Amino acid sequence: MAKLPGQPTRGSISGRPVMVLLDALGKRWTxxxxxxxxxxxxxxxxxxxxxxEDVSPTSLNNRLKELRELNLIELNERGFVxxxxxxxxxxxxxxxxxxxxxxxxxxxxx
Amino acid sequence: MAKLPGQPTRGSISGRPVMVLLDALGKRWTxxxxxxxxxxxxxxxxxxxxxxEDVSPTSLNNRLKELRELNLIELNERGFVxxxxxxxxxxxxxxxxxxxxxxxxxxxxx
DNA sequence: TATCTTTGCTACTGTTTTTGTAGCAATATT
DNA sequence: AATATTGCTACAAAAACAGTAGCAAAGATA
Numbered sequence: 001m002a003k004l005p006g007q008p009t010r011g012s013i014s015g016r017p018v019m020v021l022l023d024a025l026g027k028r029w030t031x032x033x034x035x036x037x038x039x040x041x042x043x044x045x046x047x048x049x050x051x052x053e054d055v056s057p058t059s060l061n062n063r064l065k066e067l068r069e070l071n072l073i074e075l076n077e078r079g080f081v082x083x084x085x086x087x088x089x090x091x092x093x094x095x096x097x098x099x100x101x102x103x104x105x106x107x108x109x110x
Numbered sequence: 111m112a113k114l115p116g117q118p119t120r121g122s123i124s125g126r127p128v129m130v131l132l133d134a135l136g137k138r139w140t141x142x143x144x145x146x147x148x149x150x151x152x153x154x155x156x157x158x159x160x161x162x163e164d165v166s167p168t169s170l171n172n173r174l175k176e177l178r179e180l181n182l183i184e185l186n187e188r189g190f191v192x193x194x195x196x197x198x199x200x201x202x203x204x205x206x207x208x209x210x211x212x213x214x215x216x217x218x219x220x
Numbered sequence: 221t222a223t224c225t226t227t228g229c230t231a232c233t234g235t236t237t238t239t240g241t242a243g244c245a246a247t248a249t250t
Numbered sequence: 251a252a253t254a255t256t257g258c259t260a261c262a263a264a265a266a267c268a269g270t271a272g273c274a275a276a277g278a279t280a
Contacts, residue, residue: 005214011142012163017210022141028238028266031132032122045257053122056239061258071217075257085213092205099202100127103195104115107181138237138267155228166268171229185228 002066024070029055029063031093034082037073038090042081112176134180139165139173141203144192147183148200152191 002024003009005017011026012019025031029052036051037043043051049060064080067073072086082090112134113119115127122129135141139162146161147153153161159170174190177183182196192200 004217005210011138017214018145018207019142021206021210021213022145026136026138026141028120028136031136032129035128035132044255046255054240056241057258058240058260059238062238064257071213085216089209089213092202092209095202096131097128099199100115100131103131103181103199104127106195107114154226156226164269166270167229168231168269169267172267174228189227 001062002069004070024066027063027066029059030067033063033067034072034086034090034093037080037082037086038093042078044079048080111172112179114179134176137173137176139169140177143173143177144182144196144200144203147190147192147196148203152188154189158190 003020005020006015007020008015009020009023011023032052033048036048040051045057045060045064048064049055049057052060064073064075067086068075071083072089073080074083075081113130115130116125117130118125119130119133122133135144142162143158146158150161155167155170155174158174159165159167162170174183174185177196178185181193182199183190184193185191
């Protein structure tokens with residue numbers, strides 16, 4: 001189901017690892033799930049649904065399945081957890097929070 | 111069209127800046143476009159299409175429109191370019207390339 | 221001035237992705 | 251033997267995206 005590095009993806013025929021990654025992250029809920037698991041730790045299927053604005057079980061299952069095939073999360077006694085790979089990736093996402101705060105100040109919402 | 115920080119988004123009712131950002135980045139071609147503009151510089155509409163696997167003009171236009179409203183890109187004489195904000199964001203994305211390379215080695219594709 | 225090109229972009233239709241509701245099978249608990 | 255919780259699936263509707271064609275405006279060329 002998920003496209004692994006080396007394989008052509010939805011958004012890039014090259015199969016270059018970074019392209020495969022960008023494509024996976026570009027699917028809905030993927031980034032949010034990584035973020036959620038990083039910030040608030042492991043969770044069961046239903047817990048993750050609740051944490052993610054009640055995402056539909058269909059979508060959640062698809063994303064979790066893909067993230068598992070990509071070796072970014074796994075399912076154990078504690079629920080769905082980031083793997084070592086997943087943790088190292090989510091570390092890269094961490095600065096986005098601070099960045100977004102400053103960014104928000106430069107945009108007039110009202 | 112685009113959801114700005116402070117406003118509820120597709121994937122988060124809170125409007126928290128980072129959620130707005132994750133939602134925007136989670137749309138197809140968004141990450142790829144930022145990546146492309148960072149790596150290979152400004153480009154016209156048609157150039158960007160070609161650079162991005164011939165993305166449909168409909169989708170490209172939507173993403174460019176959103177990215178402009180989010181103050182991440184702008185259109186000038188040279189074509190579509192990253193703004194200062196866009197550049198600072200794409201700097202955060204840069205490490206993904208190296209990460210993906212190592213990541214690819216840990217996954218057996220064949 | 222008239223033609224030719226290139227620009228960003230839109231209309232339209234069909235496919236893919238995502239959603240929302242209901243509920244199942246398996247495991248654990250009481 | 252019930253009851254509850256787990257991950258997950260079926261199915262139909264809605265939304266997002268793709269693919270082709272082509273338009274209007276601006277610039278270059280003749």
